[in-house]
Amino acid sequence: MAKEAVITLKDVDVRFHEKNRDVHAVDHVDLTVERGDIYGIVGYSGAGKSTLVRAINLLQRPTSGSVNVLGEDMLSLSAKALRGERKRIGMIFQHFNLMNSLTIADNVAFPLKGLRPKAEIQAKVTELLQLVGLEDRANAFPTELSGGQKQRVGIARALASDPEILISDEATSALDPKTTSAILDLLKQLNETLGLTIVLITHEMEAVKQICDKVAVMDEGAIIERGSLLDIFAKPQKQLTKDFIDTTLQLDAAIASVRDQPAVAHLQGADQLVRLTYLGASTDQPLVATLYKDFNVTANILFGDIQILQGTPFGNLIVVLSGSQDNIDRTFKYLADNDVQVQHIDKEA
Ligand SMILES: Nc1ncnc2c1ncn2[C@@H]1O[C@H](COP(=O)(O)OP(=O)(O)OP(=O)(O)O)[C@@H](O)[C@H]1O
Ligand SMILES: [Mg+2]
Structure with missing residues (x-):
């Protein structure tokens, strides 16, 4: 009604x-x-x-x-x-x-x-x-x-x-x-x-x-x-909306400290430093497991923030994805199909 x-x-x-x-x-x-x-x-x-x-x-x-x-x-x-x-x-x-x-x-x-x-x-x-x-x-x-x-x-x-x-x-x-x-x-x-x-x-x-x-x-x-x-x-569709959402996370500090970690300093081949944002059931554990099981891509979680919005998990992870270029491309498609937003992060400020 x-x-x-x-x-x-x-x-x-x-x-x-x-x-x-x-x-x-x-x-x-x-x-x-x-x-x-x-x-x-x-x-x-x-x-x-x-x-x-x-x-x-x-x-x-x-x-x-x-x-x-x-x-x-x-x-x-x-x-x-x-x-x-x-x-x-x-x-x-x-x-x-x-x-x-x-x-x-x-x-x-x-x-x-x-x-x-x-x-x-x-x-x-x-x-x-x-x-x-x-x-x-x-x-x-x-x-x-x-x-x-x-x-x-x-x-x-x-x-x-x-x-x-x-x-x-x-x-x-x-x-x-x-x-x-x-x-x-x-x-x-x-x-x-x-x-x-x-x-x-x-x-x-x-x-x-x-x-x-x-x-x-x-x-x-x-x-x-x-x-x-x-x-x-x-x-969120508009940059301003994304900026407002980011004010509720401590991401700037997290990204700065993530850049200092050896896993980031030594990114290899097709490795990618990304931020994954998702809302709902796909909590970090099954997500990370699926990437490995189905695509042979490892996700090394360097930072994670999961909050509950109206009873629904809202997750932001900063991860290094490692695997072959092909598999990483397939991973990105899988993430997009599952409503996980992917944002690339430069390894240097
Ligand atoms: N009575 C008024 N006469 C002239 N200009 C006005 C008047 N009231 C508001 N404005 C102008 O209209 C615009 C919007 O103002 P408004 O106060 O609605 O913004 P706001 O989003 O509430 O801002 P804030 O977060 O600072 O309260 C501003 O440019 C303001 O200067
Ligand atoms: Mg006002």
């Missing part, structure tokens, strides 16, 4: 005209996010990520294109209807945007002020603070909290109006890796327990890898590649 689309952007274009320059911030983007997705949008600074997601709740009106959120054609709504619609789309930010003069409880209560009876708001705030693990800090002020705790407050506040969609714009970029991981785990938990749809903007592929099930790569305003997390990691 097809899942319900909760966000549908069609041909969304955003241009800014400034005195000395014209900026094409979002370049004819189509995007569909389905209910329950954790959809990552990754790109370098200036790629247009924030402008794109601001077009979802019309904090940024597109120059052209259509925006449908939760069944509403956003561009046709009255100002009042738009305010109502925005309550269904929560947002969290890099710098938390908390009010330092208000307690944690009052920050979380802020979006509900005047909309519901006091006792009801109080109960809701207690529930939200429990949800993010801050029930004992209700009366503290933001300046007394760590960055990770401040973002938990930001999340609780974003959830005050029971949104169905949460947009996270670089929400972990100001946090250290361990705190980042804990916040991402919290988002994943909210996705699972509340059915919350999450759009996660980031320049860190590591964050995408940890919790997203779909990913789009943005460059110069356009989405240049998109797909399920596993498809993108298994078969």
Whole structure:
């Protein structure tokens, strides 16, 4: 059964005209996010990520294109209807945007002020603070909290109006890796327990890898590649996508140290130094065994990194393949047929 689309952007274009320059911030983007997705949008600074997601709740009106959120054609709504619609789309930010003069409880209560009876708001705030693990800090002020705790407050506040969609714009970029991981785990938990749809903007592929099930790569305003997390990691097409994936591996250091090894210094005949990348069942052992058994090619593993992505092994090996030229050629064909990506590595930097 097809899942319900909760966000549908069609041909969304955003241009800014400034005195000395014209900026094409979002370049004819189509995007569909389905209910329950954790959809990552990754790109370098200036790629247009924030402008794109601001077009979802019309904090940024597109120059052209259509925006449908939760069944509403956003561009046709009255100002009042738009305010109502925005309550269904929560947002969290890099710098938390908390009010330092208000307690944690009052920050979380802020979006509900005047909309519901006091006792009801109080109960809701207690529930939200429990949800993010801050029930004992209700009366503290933001300046007394760590960055990770401040973002938990930001999340609780974003959830005050029971949104169905949460947009996270670089929400972990100001946090250290361990705190980042804990916040991402919290988002994943909210996705699972509340059915919350999450759009996660980031320049860190590591964050995408940890919790997203779909990913789009943005460059110069356009989405240049998109797909399920596993498809993108298994078969990235664009160099930028490959570069982002490589940031989640410690390959540069591995290649540098591999080049110092005698097996590489003394490559013979048809020997090849290659990186093998694969996703799924073909774990290193059967792969290496098959190359020897079926092609009489030995694979000397100099470096290996196997991680689990959504329960699926994602492997990167640096190996020296040795055998006759013919057999090595047959090996490359076999690897390609089995969805193992092969990348040649120069033996010298
Ligand atoms: N209000 C604006 N007026 C003029 N130009 C803008 C405006 N907002 C964004 N831009 C420009 O649009 C482009 C995309 O900016 P955007 O903030 O969407 O990128 P980003 O991918 O979110 O970057 P970052 O990772 O640094 O947050 C940039 O060139 C930026 O300078
Ligand atoms: Mg941004």
